[in-house]
Amino acid sequence: MAKTWNGLETKEVMMTNQKWWGDYEGVGFPNLVASQQFDKEHLLTLFQLSKVLKRNVPKGTRQDWLKGCTCLNLFSEPSTRTRGSNEMSEGRLGAAKISFDNDQFSSAVKGESKTDAGLAWHAMEVDIIVMRHKDENAALDVARCLSHEENPPAVINGGDGKGQHPTQALLDLFTIFERFEKIDNLTIAMVGDLLRGRTVRSLAYMLSKFTGVKIIFVSSRFSKMGQDVKDYLNEHGVIWSETENLVEAARQSDVVYMTRPQLERERNLIKRWLMRRANRNLTMTKIIAEQMPMSSIIMHPFPRNEEIETDVDSNERAWYFWQMRNGVYIRMAIMLIIGNPTKAKELLAQAG
Structure with a gap:
């Protein structure tokens, strides 16, 4: 018998009319595992829904649009903002939520594989799994494994090692869109x-979906963007350049997206020392910020170390x-699309 949430038919039936995002490596909607799943239309629709939710479910309010839906936040790497904002979005939409972090993830300590963990939670009938894992493509692997099961939960990638963090890129792009009312x-x-x-x-993968975007990669020689991303941008006709000069890049950019040195992901102690030393030249100061165009913005996924001075x-x-x-x-929009797409369509229709 089909499972129902709020009297709505199960996901498989409801999602046949619309694909809110595409496929990646054989895994597709409702799983969200990689930025390459989105095209421009998908992104703009998601941004529109996020704007509607800002108006309809502001701070201090709650809806029951995901009543009967159980969300599992499975974080085997540390997380503050991603886990917290997922729990807030699930709560505001009325979903039941279960959360585990690295210190509580005893099954992993005992040697359970990520795919077995996914199968176990599927057996306990969770509807959405948001997962963070140290391995690249972890969410993809779990989603692919669960795709062979009947009525599997949707898997959302909350960060996979040095691989991807698509929901972070979505909120980043949404912020840029709100500020400029365009991305092209x-x-x-x-x-x-x-x-x-x-x-x-x-973020680079998603920016490639828009016209006329230019990307400036600003890093030391120890931390340059991977060739796989550059090749992808070349294939999609995106103009990009590289420099170590933050000041010059900041002066000509609409958005300066700062990041911290990921020292915990570099095992070589010499390289870690060199990274820390080189990063001193990539610090956003008040002086540099004042040289940026007046309409420009500074962004950062946080946490920050010393790469943006507090002043x-x-x-x-x-x-x-x-x-x-x-x-x-943005995470409320993702959850609603997966858990109650009929309501998502209704809200978008009302917004015009």
Whole structure:
């Protein structure tokens, strides 16, 4: 018998009319495992729904649109903002939520594989799994495994090692869209540890869906963006360049996206020392911020170390705390699309 949430038919029936995003490596909607699953239309629709949810479910309010839906937040790597904003979005939409972090993830300590964990929670009838894992393609592997099961839960990638973080890229792009009311023809500088940072990888993939975008990769020689991302941008006709000069990049950019050095992902102690030393030249200061165009913004996925000085926080170009707030609404939109697409369509129709 078909499982129902709020009297609605099961996911498989409801989702035949619309694909809210596409496939990646044989895994598709409702799983969200990689940035490459989205095209421009998918993204703009998601942004529109996020705007509607901002108006309809503001702070201090709650809806029952996901009543009967159980969300599992399975984080085997540390997380603060991603886990917190997922729990907030699930709660505001009325879903039941279960959360485990690294210290509580005893089954992993006992040697359970990530795919067995997915199968176990499927047996306990969870509807959505948000997972963070140290292994690249972890969410993809679990989603692929569960695809052979009847009525499997949707799997959302909350960060997979040095691989991707698509929901972070979605909230980043939504923030840019809110600020400029477009993404086409913007110049975005990505600064810091581009080799090990998954947020910039996911953001670069999504930016390729828009016209006239230019990307400036700003990093030391120890932290350059991976060739796989550059090849992808070349295939999609995106103009990109590389530099170690933050000041020059900041002066010509609409968005400066700062990142911290991912020292925990580099085992070589000499390289870690060199990364830390090189990163001193990639610090956003008040002086550099004032040289940026007045309409430009500074972003950061956080946590920050020393790459943005705290006196930049008061600059009107600093948008990173607004960026964090958007994480709740973009994740609400994702959850609603997966758990109650009929309601998502209704809200979009009302918004016109």
